[in-house]
Amino acid sequence: MSHHHHLHHHFPDTRPLTISRLISGGLITTYSCSSSCLHCLYRCHPGRERQHIDTETTSANLKTIDSLGCDSIHIGGGEPFLDFASLLQVLELCQQHHIQVEYIETNASWFNSTEQVIPKLRELLPRGVSTLLISISPFHNEHIRFSKTKGLIQACRRAGLNVFPWISGFIDDMEPFDENETHSLKEFRQRFGPGYDRDILRRYWISPGGRALEWLRNVLPLKSLNTILDEFSHPCHELAETSHFHIDLYGNYVPGLCSGLAIHRKDLGSPLDPKKYPLITLLYHQGIQGLYALAKESFDFHPRDDYIHKCELCDHIRTVLAARTDEYDQELAPKAFYQKPG
């Protein structure tokens, strides 16, 4: 082992966060959604800004993605099919930039009839799309009738598109219910038992961020603030993770899966300026302990008694900061993420 290697493990890493290579990810074309799933990482819902990605932003995002070594992406949201014309434009730009589209994510809410959706699906094929990821979960079923999900799956088969059901493990759960109605999680609990929610955690990946935090509080153990700070004493190197990256309609890159944090596209590829990104820099070097210390000392932050995860404390602090000051607007974006309804 070299002397340098040895030193590296004994001193904190003070190098700035640099996103120099993108492995795998997608475009968030809108935060507007016809659903408002309890587990939504991006806090999408029908009341969010009805904006969809424009051509300039799409092109610039794709150029950045390409320049950082990634040549295929997925398209998601929000619900990308809410603006079909914009979606087709995005696909055409992907073709122009030689970026392959692995799949488009959809919640199937826009399905009305096989006859009406097949022509739309047929427009996707010549634009290089061969697969739709169709969401299937009890969270979605609270807002979207399963008959729509099934209808869209069948229409895809007829139109010659592949379906990537996410996840097929939930299909059986829908069986006992009327597919022409939506069903609340309470109904699932009544049918499958009170442990239903907790079981979901073992069946389905749920990221501890956004609206999911509120649902996760019902199923994960609550821990005292000090336990959380002790348990999560590491720097947040998740911020450097690029294996499931997203860039949104505002040209913002979401570091890791840390929804509500933003690095502008043009700041990728070189060391992040700590003056422009003080919170992300702090989290990257000192983790949640660093963010908590800042919030307490500079903003008189009052924590709750308990949290389920460091990311819940992080979200709580960021929500308070976003409301209190415009100092961090560059990295606490989009604003609407922090304006929680209800």
Ligand code: SF4
């Ligand atoms: S999880 Fe997907 S379908 Fe559900 S609210 Fe979020 S973006 Fe919409």
Ligand code: SF4
């Ligand atoms: S604590 Fe914050 S920065 Fe760290 S991983 Fe969680 S959301 Fe990301």
